[in-house]
Amino acid sequence: MTIKKVAAVTSAAALALTLAACSSSSDSASGSGSGSEGGDNYILANGTEPQNPLVPGNTNEVGGGNIIDNIFSGLVYYDKDGKVHNEVAESIEPNDDHTEFTVKLKDWKFSDGSPVTANSFVDAWNYTVRESQLGAYFFEPIKGYKEGVESLEGLKVVDDKTFTITLAAPEADFGQRLGYSAYFPLPESAFDDMEAFGETPVGNGPYKLSEWNHNQDAVIVPNDEYAGERKPQNDGVKFTFYPSQDSAYSDLLAGNLDTLDAVPDSAFAVYKDDLGERAVNQPAAVFQSFTIPESLEHFSGEEGKLRRQALSYAINREEITDTIFQGTRTPAKDFSSPVLPGYSESIEGNDVVSYDPERAKELWKQADEISPWSGTFSIAYNSDGGHQSWVDATTNSIKNTLGIEATGAPYPDFKSLRDEVTNRTIKTAFRTGWQADYPSIGNFLSAVYATGAGSNDGDYSNPEFDKKLKEAGSAANTEDAAKIYNEAQTMLFEDLPAIPLWYSNVTGGYSEAVDNVAFNWKSQPVFTDITKQ
Template sequence: MRIRKRITAAIAATLGIGLLLAGCGQVGDTAADTAEQDGKAAVITVNNVEPASGLIPSDTNDMAGWKVVTQLFEGLVTFSSTGKLIYADAESITPNADASQYTITLRDGLEFSDGEKITAETYAKSWSFAANAANGQMGAAIFSTIKGYDQLQDENGDKNAQLSGLKVIDDKTLQVTLAAPDSSFDYKVGDVAFLPLPSSAYKDIKAFGEKPVGNGPYQFESWTHDGEIKLTPNPKYTGPRTPKNGGVTFKLYTNLDSAYADLTAGNLDVLDSIPSSALATYKSERSIQAFSKAGPGFKAFTIPSGLKHFTGEEGRLRRAAISYAVNRDRIVDKVLRGTATAATDFTAPSIAGYSKTLSGSDVLSYNADKAKELWKKADAISPWDGTFRLAYASDSGSKQWVDAIVNSIKNALGIDAQSYPFPTQKDFSGAVHDRTINAAFTQGLQSDYPHPEGYLVQAYDSAYADGKGLNNGDYKSSEFDGLIDEAAKQTTLDGSVKYYRQAEEVLLKDLPVIPLWYGNVSAGAGKGVKNVKFNYMGLPEYQNLVK
């Protein structure tokens, strides 16, 4: 799951233009009580799975990697738990009159954990490396709005070529010229791909991903593959997320049930996602603290654009039929135990522009008769054969609801539908990225930055297809792209939302993904763990956890 991708209307009436930003302050709980063990702050253990690739910010497109990378690195901005933009490495980010150019000023005294100074040149080089197709970074497409991006899309080109839209004024000042106005840019730089790299990374980027050097609240200690990843506080860090604990150890599990068993046995401090098997009982489990709150996660499954029987008019009919055949409300109630809300759009309830009344949203309701009718029309074009398969990662805790979805489809349409499990998230992500999966597949979305663009552009714009972003179904629509471009030109939130909603109505007709639900944060912590708060991504604020 690439983890990308929200803003509330209360934040500001404008994006980028004249936005009042919070200064460099503590994110989340500011309690000063840090428990100690033997005179030292205690290390906190948290759950994760094996990351799909090395710990390189611009090549991270799964939640497992995101959890770790965002603790090892700090960017220009970060966000509060409510989506409020907070400066981190940046002292200011100032747009010109039409948001087509931004001047970024860095704070004084910024360093990587190895002592290397962080300058405007550091950011310019990092962003150019990430954007350059010759370097094969999965997060490249997010830089497409910066001038010069198109000239760096030769996979056989110069790996050191730089984005022409980046101009280093001095050590603290970077001027960014965009290819087109983008009023969301100051939020967009909060994306994981915009995190800075030290000079040592370019010597051997693959080796760097195994033992990264960052500038975040924590520094890398060790990575035992399929075992654990240990982080310790970074003494060079001066940003808004100062650790209160003695470090964070990510224990890597192959299934959530094992992680939950460790939590209840006292062998894990924090579990950020409760397995389906425990949702009915975890709130009454006496050995843990239970948490449940609204979250930013959007869950769907993708039907690849080239999948047999799902192209052209036949594909449009079958996609709609599949959507009508999924009984979301029943699955949320019976399988997810009410810990989610059936989807009505492609964002999340906490995001500006979220809607329950988009034209065409009836396709997200259960209607077995309508599903059969559309499937029959598709059969008239080309008779169905084979099995509808829905792929997922076995270590994601998704088996029960995936099985419920395929059973709902099977019962409504009278076709053979099956779950298609991959052993690990790494195996699953690899098949999705390599386009070898040859099936529909589950996909979740949580934007790295709290803005509607993070949900819609990253996952459906043509520029993010073909392995360059989160558009893993390789959906391409000039109508959708045009509406997204118009949204980017607007200088008010309301102006942007008008076009985002029109773009979503195009998605409801094309259904490159089948929206399912918005997930709640369902989590647990040991009885002795304090300061358990959740960030804008619905994940624990790791730096604040103490015991």
């Protein structure tokens, strides 16, 4: 889980390389966008070759995810702002302490006409856990979870349209998670041959898969059996698997591509002029930071708290996001993301993420009175991820403000860095971040800062913070839970287990041939709403 998350928050250049890793080595995409095959006028979108067969529980990368999110429907769906709406679920009713949820289903069919039943969900979820698929960890809250277990004790089918979910502990925002792809249903036919099913999946979403030409493209078309609110307003979507974001951007400018969800960093300085009102630059559900292990000399106890605060005040986030990222990042005001329900930029204590050189020097001096500083402050990063520019700018800001030696500590690749972080052998601060699985502030806090959490790379532990997380988990509703999560963030701003830096923005654009284009909280175009002229 940690690896997935940290990998997800690379720079735009690294993201382009990551997304292109499974695509064709030839630039077959260029000039491919006539948009008309067999009389169909498709929306032309950029994509990448899916890493695995298209099985929801075993897909956690962008290429496959873009297709799966459109050909399957979950119990709920997220609108472009990340708000939760019932989809296949008629209702999801929690008990008083949010440890049991009763799910009732609407009348719904897969694209082959077979019914979506309670077993369609329960069997799919059990399969994901039993086969230890990539999405198995999403079922950890359910009673009886253990990797590879035959079936989850907490899942019970009542009848064709009803099943119950029993959790091991209260989780007020559990219902918000159920629109994530790991929770999608599977038809009974999938279990005959899952690998074959993944090549020609039968879903229950707004679209169905029409073609998948490996290492070239994939086409999805409207699903006539779809019974939900997200009816496609177009003839379908053709995802062309580009070898680079630069070639995709060139096709966008040439009119051979309709939507692009990641402008290459080579175009940051010009894409707004190139595209005008069709340029997109808005916050996404990605938070970036760096973490200072409490095991490092000078960073434990009261001295460590003072030094973390001083370092945070010493960083000129506005200047870095303007000059290094050219406005494609937004300075952080909390530990989550501004696109999430319940987000607040006015959390008590968050002045520590403002640039205040005098305050930084004062706090550093107080820390020196406890134990004089010695050595160099370093931030580790992977050289293959395009991070050097911002790390250099951040450490220069620290150096110039505090008058200490500060520098980047490059590792040759992502694995080298993560191995030392995971093994707790790293001797410096290191870059960190989080990308949302589902639209909840709790997703950004519990997995990263709770005592013993799987992605708590800095080994932060605060019993009062843990208590607040449990309080949020047992809140009466998600709105109350979000308020409590924000109360918990006041402790994070005091302790700074990670130093918040900025939120990643989605930087994209669209062609003159399409209308009604909007990018959602997950940085993806809302394909169902797009119309083609």
